[in-house]
Amino acid sequence: MNFRSKNLLVTGGAGFIGSNFIDFILKKYKNVRIFNLDSLTYAGALNKTEKFSSNSNYKFFKGDICNQTLLNKIFKEFQIDGVINFAAETHVDNSITNPMPFIKSNINGVFSLLNVCYNNWMKSPFKYNENFLQARFHQISTDEVYGSISEGSFCENSLYSPNSPYSASKASADMIVRSFNKTYGLNVTTSISSNNYGPNQHKEKLIPKIINSIKNDDYINIYGDGKNIRDWIHVYDNCNAICSIFNESESGGKFNVASGQETTNLELILKFKKIYSDKPKIRFISDRFGHDFRYSIDTSLIKNKLGFKTTFDIENYIKELNI
Ligand SMILES: NC(=O)c1ccc[n+]([C@@H]2O[C@H](COP(=O)([O-])OP(=O)(O)OC[C@H]3O[C@@H](n4cnc5c(N)ncnc54)[C@H](O)[C@@H]3O)[C@@H](O)[C@H]2O)c1
Numbered sequence: 001m002n003f004r005s006k007n008l009l010v011t012g013g014a015g016f017i018g019s020n021f022i023d024f025i026l027k028k029y030k031n032v033r034i035f036n037l038d039s040l041t042y043a044g045a046l047n048k049t050e051k052f053s054s055n056s057n058y059k060f061f062k063g064d065i066c067n068q069t070l071l072n073k074i075f076k077e078f079q080i081d082g083v084i085n086f087a088a089e090t091h092v093d094n095s096i097t098n099p100m101p102f103i104k105s106n107i108n109g110v111f112s113l114l115n116v117c118y119n120n121w122m123k124s125p126f127k128y129n130e131n132f133l134q135a136r137f138h139q140i141s142t143d144e145v146y147g148s149i150s151e152g153s154f155c156e157n158s159l160y161s162p163n164s165p166y167s168a169s170k171a172s173a174d175m176i177v178r179s180f181n182k183t184y185g186l187n188v189t190t191s192i193s194s195n196n197y198g199p200n201q202h203k204e205k206l207i208p209k210i211i212n213s214i215k216n217d218d219y220i221n222i223y224g225d226g227k228n229i230r231d232w233i234h235v236y237d238n239c240n241a242i243c244s245i246f247n248e249s250e251s252g253g254k255f256n257v258a259s260g261q262e263t264t265n266l267e268l269i270l271k272f273k274k275i276y277s278d279k280p281k282i283r284f285i286s287d288r289f290g291h292d293f294r295y296s297i298d299t300s301l302i303k304n305k306l307g308f309k310t311t312f313d314i315e316n317y318i319k320e321l322n323i
Contacts, residue, residue, distance in 0.1 A: 003029040004134060004247045005082025009074065011037045011065050011113065012087030014044035016201040017140065017235055021086065024239040026052050033057045035078055037071075039064040043090065048200045065109035071116040080120070081135040084246060085113055088140075091204050092166045096289055099165035106169035107176070110139065114180045114188075126185035134187075137177070138246045141192040143231070143258065145171040148292035155298045156192070156254045163290045178252075187251040191242050194258035194297060197317065198235035206265065210272050213280035214323045220280040224287035226266030229294040233259040234312030244306045256297040259310045271318050 003025065012018040013036035022034055038044045040062055052058050059078075063070045065087045074080060087109060089095065089102045114137060121132040128135070146154040147161030162171040180186040197207045213220040241257040249255065263271075269282060302308040 018086035095166035
């Protein structure tokens with residue numbers, strides 16, 4: 001199957017998931033040109049794009065998704081006919097100390113992208129320009145939008161109940177994306193994934209922190225009693241899911257993406273300790289404000305509709321890290 005877009009704008013492609021996604025697509029498809037727009041915040045780095053930066057189907061632009069003038073220029077010059085938006089402020093702790101950048105990039109930025117898609121692809125509500133009949137916007141969302149659940153799992157039609165400024169900004173973006181689909185008929189899809197792990201993740205996130213603590217024989221700080229539960233999916237499996245949704249879903253489709261491998265933060269660290277001579281050493285610290293106890297999402301929809309399966313197991317991944 002060919003990729004849905006010929007000229008795909010990937011935003012946030014110098015970050016963790018975006019850089020893995022570009023690598024995934026350029027390896028899998030030869031008929032797509034990828035334009036990566038990233039403002040290179042502290043979380044973005046061009047060394048994450050080294051694997052593919054010389055590929056003739058790839059081009060990088062440094063810039064902000066809030067800048068509609070720049071977006072319009074890129075859309076017009078390169079006939080952009082698909083957007084996958086990874087660009088966001090992503091660290092919950094930062095959203096607690098300073099929420100403003102989260103509102104700007106995660107809400108205003110998404111509005112700006114949608115507005116430019118509408119203006120370039122459509123004549124009027126529900127009427128696409130001839131050359132852009134297949135054009136689509138995909139939003140990358142997070143399981144954190146649903147909030148915490150002690151038993152069972154959230155489905156795609158569960159109510160949103162975000163608890164941190166980060167998850168509230170992502171939930172707001174999902175609503176704006178939905179409104180562009182319902183009001184203007186813009187072709188949109190959304191994927192809502194659990195915690196990702198894999199190459200290129202920023203050192204501020206839990207698994208890179210564990211790895212660095214082992215390397216430096218240092219302590220890892222754990223919030224509260226470490227019993228908070230997260231589902232962990234390998235970034236490759238998430239990229240595969242995003243690609244299927246973007247290519248195959250009907251417009252307006254929204255899919256949960258997770259592995260079903262739920263673990264407490266403490267259990268996750270114990271998996272490392274078992275393999276790496278009882279490292280890292282653990283230090284418990286006072287809990288994060290508004291810390292969600294458990295995220296859990298039901299993935300029946302993507303399995304049944306798109307035949308999605310995960311291929312990675314987190315325990316094997318930890319072993320193969322060979323720290
Ligand atoms: N990492 C996870 O476990 C996870 C889980 C679920 C959902 N998500 C979502 O996936 C997406 C990517 O997450 P990630 O972990 O790769 O994040 P990341 O922090 O590693 O990368 C984000 C990238 O976006 C760029 N960026 C930020 N603001 C921008 C702006 N205004 N304009 C242009 N570029 C900007 C940064 O420079 C960076 O390269 C985010 O939308 C996040 O909410 C992540």
